[in-house]
Every structure is written in structure tokens, then in C-alpha cells.
Amino acid sequence: MENAEMFWNASQDELKQGYIEDENQYICLLCGTAVQKGIVYPEDGVLYEAKRYMRIHIETAHSSVFEYLIDLDKKLTGLTDHQNRLLRLFYQGKNDAEVQEETGIGSASTIRNHRFVLKEKERQAKLFLAMMELLKDKDQHAPAFVPLHHKARMVDDRYNVTKDEETAILKRYFRNDSMDALKTFPPKEKQRLIILQQLTNHFDNDRKYEEKEINTILAAVYDDHVLLRRYLIEYGFLDRKPDGSQYWLKK
Structure with a gap:
């Protein structure tokens, strides 16, 4: 990843x-x-x-x-569904009256107020980023976290995993350092996340796979390839056509 x-x-x-x-x-x-x-x-x-x-x-x-x-999960962007829709319309170049007509919200002045709230959010974000950058120089105890897959679904505490925890999980559940043979599929969400993230290395970014190919690749790693395929989709690592005829890594 x-x-x-x-x-x-x-x-x-x-x-x-x-x-x-x-x-x-x-x-x-x-x-x-x-x-x-x-x-x-x-x-x-x-x-x-x-x-x-x-x-x-x-x-x-x-x-x-x-x-x-803007298509990323709202837990990554911090936007509500309402704010997401407004930003999309603003990006399309629509004025306040046009946005109000399309959304049916209040009046044009209501839309201006929403613009103000978004600008306030921008100011807060700038200050927060500056403080976090300054904090890096002082906080010597901050752990290194595993980077979050930006097409992740169900973003919650299961993604609170450090690099040290990742190393321990991989060593525990894979048979060797090559990470090509899974001993068992872990029961805990955090452990599953790390295993699934590792499995994405078996696929090419720019390629689409037939279901039979996906099954063959996953079966070489673990007996229950259907389980692995289902969780790769559930966690947002793989996507597929509605009829299941093609699969690919989510970008």
C-alpha cells in the first residue's frame, strides 16, 4: 500500500x-x-x-x-452529505441563486451563509494543519501509524494500527517473509485490515481481472479464497462489476 x-x-x-x-x-x-x-x-x-x-x-x-x-468517504473528508453536495455545485460554477434553486434550501442568502460556514471550516483546517506540523518537532512519542487506504470503507477505530503492530500481525499470520501463504484468517478487525492490505500486493494497479483469475491468486494464498475476496470488497480494497465478471484494485 x-x-x-x-x-x-x-x-x-x-x-x-x-x-x-x-x-x-x-x-x-x-x-x-x-x-x-x-x-x-x-x-x-x-x-x-x-x-x-x-x-x-x-x-x-x-x-x-x-x-x-470529494468522492472519498465522509469520514476522510470531514464533510456532511449536505456540505458535499454544496461543494459539488460550487465547483460546477453555480451562483447562490442557482444552488438554492437546485437544492431547494432556504434562499440565496441561506446559501451565502453556507459558504461562510465552509470558509470558517477552511480557516480552522489551516490552523489545525499548522499546529500539527509544529507538533511533529516536539512530540517524540507519537507512534507511526499504518497509512489509511483512501478508498477505505467503514472508517473507524479498526484503522488505529501502528507500524509495529502491523509487523507483528504479518509475522503472526503469514507462513514466511514472502507473505505468500496465509496460516489462518484472523478474527479481529484490525488484524484483518492488515492482512487484506497486504493481499493487495498480489494485484496490479492498472489491470482488470476475471473472477477465475482472482480466485486463483487468492487460493494460492489461502484455502478459503471466497472469504478473502468478500472481505477485500467489503473493506474497499477491491471493486467489481455488478455481475462479478471483472475485479480491480480500487484507486
Whole structure:
């Protein structure tokens, strides 16, 4: 789950643009796709340098960074359903009167009040981020937590897992260091989370799998592949077509 760690460690500017840059490549924070520097990429008959091509990738694969972020679980964004809907309409460029007409909420002045509340939330978030950054220099006892999968479902205390706990869980439930053979599927939610997260390493980010392929991959890890498949979907690591004909890693 390296992409989850990159996502949560990204700066505000990196998160806004949707990708990070290192010496050799640009990496999409939303799905992990990497674009190598120094290579020209074709798209619809036009050649693009790597940085521009990464922006095109985000537009074509994710619509926009805003669309991707606002579709995340509300426990990750901190938005209510009502605030989520308002932000979507504001992003579409609608004015207060248009938003009021579409939502049927109060009057145009009511919408302006909602805008004020959202700006207040933004101010609070900036101060909180500044305090947390300053805290990093002083808090020597803060544990390193396992990064949260940003397509996670049912975000709650089960995700309160440190890196040390992760190492112990993996060692306890896998037969060897290669993590390719599961002894048993754990009973506790936190333990299941770590096991399922590890299992995602058996799949490619940009590939769609038939159900038979998914079953074969999981059966090589554990006898009850149906159980593993069900929990991978339940926890938001895998997605599938309604008829179950194709599966893929959620990005």
C-alpha cells in the first residue's frame, strides 16, 4: 500500500495537483500510475512530455483531483452529505441563486451563509494543519501509524494500527517473509485490515481481472479464497462489476 503512504504524506500543493515528483518520474497520488521523465507519451495523436502527460492522465482517469477527493468517504473528508453536495455545485460554477434553486434550501442568502460556514471550516483546517506540523518537532512519542487506504470503507477505530503492530500481525499470520501463504484468517478487525492490505500486493494497479483469475491468486494464498475476496470488497480494497465478471484494485 505504498500509494496510500504517498497520498497521506503529500503536501497541500502536491495533493491539489494530484501527483508527486521525484528524480526520475511523476507519480499519480490517486492511483499510483508512474510517468517516467525524459519520455514522450502519445495521446490522441499528440505527443506530450511527461509532466503534461501526467496531468492528462488525471483528467482522463479521474476527471479531476476535486472529483476524486470529494468522492472519498465522509469520514476522510470531514464533510456532511449536505456540505458535499454544496461543494459539488460550487465547483460546477453555480451562483447562490442557482444552488438554492437546485437544492431547494432556504434562499440565496441561506446559501451565502453556507459558504461562510465552509470558509470558517477552511480557516480552522489551516490552523489545525499548522499546529500539527509544529507538533511533529516536539512530540517524540507519537507512534507511526499504518497509512489509511483512501478508498477505505467503514472508517473507524479498526484503522488505529501502528507500524509495529502491523509487523507483528504479518509475522503472526503469514507462513514466511514472502507473505505468500496465509496460516489462518484472523478474527479481529484490525488484524484483518492488515492482512487484506497486504493481499493487495498480489494485484496490479492498472489491470482488470476475471473472477477465475482472482480466485486463483487468492487460493494460492489461502484455502478459503471466497472469504478473502468478500472481505477485500467489503473493506474497499477491491471493486467489481455488478455481475462479478471483472475485479480491480480500487484507486
